[in-house]
Amino acid sequence: MALLPIDLRPEAWVTVLLPAVGFVAIFASYLARRDTGRGGWWTDGAAVFGVGTIAASTVLSFLIFLQVWVDLGPYVSERPWVWMQLGGVTLGTGLHIDGLSSLLMFIVSFLSTGIAVYSTAYMHHEGALHRYYFEIMLFITGMMGMVVVDNYLFAFMFWEIMGLCSYLLIGYWYEKPSAASAAKKAFLVTRVGDVFFLFAIILLYNAFHTLSYHELFEHIVAGMEAGTLAPEEVAAVKWAGLFIFGAAVGKSAQFPLHVWLPDAMEGPTTVSALIHAATMVKAGVYITARTLPILALFPDTLGLIAIVGAFTAFLAATIAVVVYDIKRVLAYSTISQLAYMFVGLGTLGLGAAIFHLMNHAFFKALLFLGSGSVIHGTGTQDMRRMGGLRTKMRVTYLTFLAGSLSLAGIPAISGWWSKDEILTTAARFAPGGEWSGPFGLLHMPYEVLGTTVLALGLVTAGITGFYTFRMVFMTFWGKPRYDEEKVHVHESPAPMRNVLVVLSVFALFSGLFVVAASVIEPNTFEHHVVDELLEHEVTVIPAPSDYQAYLANPVLWASTFVALSGVLLAYMTYARGIISAEAVAGLPRPGMGSAALAGNRAARGLHAFFTAKWGMDWLFLKVAAAGDAGLAAFLDFIDRRVVDGATYGMGRGAFAGSMLLQRAADGIVRNYATWVVGGLVLLLVTLKFVVAPVLGGG
Amino acid sequence: MIPLDWYLYAAALLLVIGLFAVTRRQNVILILIGIELMLNAANLNLIAFSYYRGDPGGLVLAAASIAVAAAELAVGLAIAIIVFKNYKTIDTTELNALHG
Numbered sequence: 001m002a003l004l005p006i007d008l009r010p011e012a013w014v015t016v017l018l019p020a021v022g023f024v025a026i027f028a029s030y031l032a033r034r035d036t037g038r039g040g041w042w043t044d045g046a047a048v049f050g051v052g053t054i055a056a057s058t059v060l061s062f063l064i065f066l067q068v069w070v071d072l073g074p075y076v077s078e079r080p081w082v083w084m085q086l087g088g089v090t091l092g093t094g095l096h097i098d099g100l101s102s103l104l105m106f107i108v109s110f111l112s113t114g115i116a117v118y119s120t121a122y123m124h125h126e127g128a129l130h131r132y133y134f135e136i137m138l139f140i141t142g143m144m145g146m147v148v149v150d151n152y153l154f155a156f157m158f159w160e161i162m163g164l165c166s167y168l169l170i171g172y173w174y175e176k177p178s179a180a181s182a183a184k185k186a187f188l189v190t191r192v193g194d195v196f197f198l199f200a201i202i203l204l205y206n207a208f209h210t211l212s213y214h215e216l217f218e219h220i221v222a223g224m225e226a227g228t229l230a231p232e233e234v235a236a237v238k239w240a241g242l243f244i245f246g247a248a249v250g251k252s253a254q255f256p257l258h259v260w261l262p263d264a265m266e267g268p269t270t271v272s273a274l275i276h277a278a279t280m281v282k283a284g285v286y287i288t289a290r291t292l293p294i295l296a297l298f299p300d301t302l303g304l305i306a307i308v309g310a311f312t313a314f315l316a317a318t319i320a321v322v323v324y325d326i327k328r329v330l331a332y333s334t335i336s337q338l339a340y341m342f343v344g345l346g347t348l349g350l351g352a353a354i355f356h357l358m359n360h361a362f363f364k365a366l367l368f369l370g371s372g373s374v375i376h377g378t379g380t381q382d383m384r385r386m387g388g389l390r391t392k393m394r395v396t397y398l399t400f401l402a403g404s405l406s407l408a409g410i411p412a413i414s415g416w417w418s419k420d421e422i423l424t425t426a427a428r429f430a431p432g433g434e435w436s437g438p439f440g441l442l443h444m445p446y447e448v449l450g451t452t453v454l455a456l457g458l459v460t461a462g463i464t465g466f467y468t469f470r471m472v473f474m475t476f477w478g479k480p481r482y483d484e485e486k487v488h489v490h491e492s493p494a495p496m497r498n499v500l501v502v503l504s505v506f507a508l509f510s511g512l513f514v515v516a517a518s519v520i521e522p523n524t525f526e527h528h529v530v531d532e533l534l535e536h537e538v539t540v541i542p543a544p545s546d547y548q549a550y551l552a553n554p555v556l557w558a559s560t561f562v563a564l565s566g567v568l569l570a571y572m573t574y575a576r577g578i579i580s581a582e583a584v585a586g587l588p589r590p591g592m593g594s595a596a597l598a599g600n601r602a603a604r605g606l607h608a609f610f611t612a613k614w615g616m617d618w619l620f621l622k623v624a625a626a627g628d629a630g631l632a633a634f635l636d637f638i639d640r641r642v643v644d645g646a647t648y649g650m651g652r653g654a655f656a657g658s659m660l661l662q663r664a665a666d667g668i669v670r671n672y673a674t675w676v677v678g679g680l681v682l683l684l685v686t687l688k689f690v691v692a693p694v695l696g697g698g
Numbered sequence: 699m700i701p702l703d704w705y706l707y708a709a710a711l712l713l714v715i716g717l718f719a720v721t722r723r724q725n726v727i728l729i730l731i732g733i734e735l736m737l738n739a740a741n742l743n744l745i746a747f748s749y750y751r752g753d754p755g756g757l758v759l760a761a762a763s764i765a766v767a768a769a770e771l772a773v774g775l776a777i778a779i780i781v782f783k784n785y786k787t788i789d790t791t792e793l794n795a796l797h798g
Contacts, residue, residue, distance in 0.1 A: 667797025669790050670729060674721040 193250015465566025
């Protein structure tokens with residue numbers, strides 16, 4: 001029995017069109033009355049219209065999601081919409097609506113609606129609201145578009161739209177130098193990944209003359225199985241896969257291109273929520289998940305993805321422990337959690353990775369919006385100037401706690417299910433043989449690689465529990481550390497609170513919901529998310545319905561144990577004060593002798609190392625500065641000596657020549673006539689004695 | 699009967715004399731006369747070829763050429779008169795406002 005009287009899947013493009021219409025309308029109204037300051041019916045109207053279009057898009061996305069998952073299954077449109085035809089090359093796009101893309105459509109539009117509603121209250125005191133709204137509308141259009149299209153070229157276009165919007169929105173307060181610099185950093189660093197994406201597109205089109213996902217994947221997977229692909233085609237696929245991962249590394253902020261994401265905190269908190277939960281960073285995970293059928297053909301690539309993910313997870317988590325800016329803690333936790341998703345993808349746990357993507361989207365949107373509420377209430381982002389907020393901001397505290405439980409991996413809360421699934425797939429990743437790393441520099445058996453990834457993942461799970469609750473306790477527990485005379489902490493207005501409450505329901509129960517569904521029908525989530533080309537490849541964790549097998553998994557126990565230990569450690573340190581964080585980090589405290597301080601040099605060095613973000617920013621600046629200076633000197637030489645030399649030389653030559661010829665123009669007409677006759681004679685002589693003999697004429 | 703060559707030599711001689719007048723003389727009137735000589739050298743060739751080939755086309759062309767030459771000369775002399783009125787000279791070495 002059909003769920004709905006009509007098949008909505010071919011109309012999925014409307015979900016992209018709706019936010020696009022919102023963008024165009026708000027942009028037009030921005031142009032019409034550029035000087036709209038804060039508030040007023042004109043601005044409110046734009047906000048309401050924007051929220052309305054995304055909400056409509058959410059409803060449609062949800063219906064399509066239901067049709068794909070419950071009713072009709074995946075849909076790939078037959079006739080693509082043609083963009084341009086150049087000779088024999090037809091560029092266009094169709095729709096690729098399967099379990100993965102319909103799930104993302106729903107998550108993206110749903111969270112965007114929540115964030116937009118929240119913005120109406122959070123951004124109310126800002127100027128330039130039209131600019132804010134049309135930029136987030138375009139951002140959402142970009143993400144929705146990237147998810148529904150069926151080929152790499154259009155995905156790349158929407159991907160670039162997102163790159164532009166992230167730049168614009170991070171630099172929303174562009175008159176602030178740090179915001180302008182963060183916007184440029186985000187744009188340039190993700191641009192490195194974008195270039196890789198373009199390489200992949202060129203390689204794939206060159207080899208196979210199509211960019212459509214299903215055509216490419218079917219052709220390549222069948223060709224690899226039958227061994228009919230030429231060696232250069234196999235190389236093209238391998239490199240394209242690596243380049244796509246490179247693109248994802250840039251967009252999803254993985255090591256070594258993770259440096260832009262923490263700085264992206266310079267934008268409004270709602271923008272951070274949009275970038276971290278719904279759009280942008282999820283695009284990298286999506287494109288990698290989408291490409292997994294061809295990535296899975298090369299275990300070396302998978303190993304690289306897994307090890308990069310595991311290392312990034314660890315690196316980001318260690319930095320999250322030492323930062324004091326509440327948004328930066330969340331930013332590093334995003335990097336860390338995205339890295340878990342890449343671990344899942346790299347060890348072929350596609351279902352687990354997407355499960356984590358979904359859970360992370362909900363709880364990270366909640367946490368960011370919660371931190372926005374805290375910032376709204378206290379006027380600061382520094383956790384050292386918060387504390388004791390749980391009585392004054394009750395709703396914010398409880399919802400933030402819900403998100404933190406999920407992030408920290410407390411049993412039965414959504415993040416716990418998916419994180420454990422990812423770690424379990426990592427433990428079971430064993431393609432056999434030996435992994436050979438980038439350019440053959442690293443070699444290790446896959447068992448060692450899997451163990452390394454698992455160990456890093458487990459350690460990170462413990463650190464995650466610690467930094468999450470460090471954040472909760474520093475912000476909401478203890479005594480107020482702000483100036484109570486000056487700062488009047490207040491709970492946020494109703495639209496913000498309502499969004500937080502709705503999101504906290506999803507953050508708490510999205511995992512349970514999926515688990516409940518798999519109790520009814522085993523592994524239904526994996527079944528829907530995983531492309532049929534991959535079904536025999538991916539690792540599927542047994543459904544919790546078979547609870548004995550599920551509970552017999554040692555990874556589950558280990559990760560739960562370390563996460564809870566991390567939470568307990570944070571409780572003892574930041575809630576009870578039994579352990580002094582300064583003592584552990586070897587930092588100076590009042591009433592402490594210099595001898596004791598000197599003894600803690602190693603700990604202090606480690607703390608400084610983490611605080612300096614592992615020196616990545618420093619390294620980038622050094623490499624970029626040195627490389628840049630050399631390149632600039634070289635280009636300067638080319639520009640000033642070679643290019644300018646050529647153009648100036650031509651000018652000087654022409655000038656000197658004309659100075660000579662000028663003498664001939666003496667103003668005496670009969671001399672001109674002489675030149676004419678002389679030229680004619682010369683022409684005739686040339687024709688007769690030079691041209692004619694050569695051509696063989698008379 | 700006079701051979702065709704003679705006419706051609708005569709025409710070439712006329713052309714060179716005309717050319718000399720155009721390129722070497724300073725007086726505008728003499729330059730115009732030189733142009734006339736060159737034109738008539740061409741006319742002489744046309745008529746000579748027309749006669750030797752028995753083709754009246756050359757005669758027609760020469761007649762048209764003479765008419766055009768008359769008109770051209772009228773314009774040239776008129777310009778010479780205007781130039782004299784303005785500059786009190788028709789010496790081309792003095793009329794050198796075009797010099798670079």
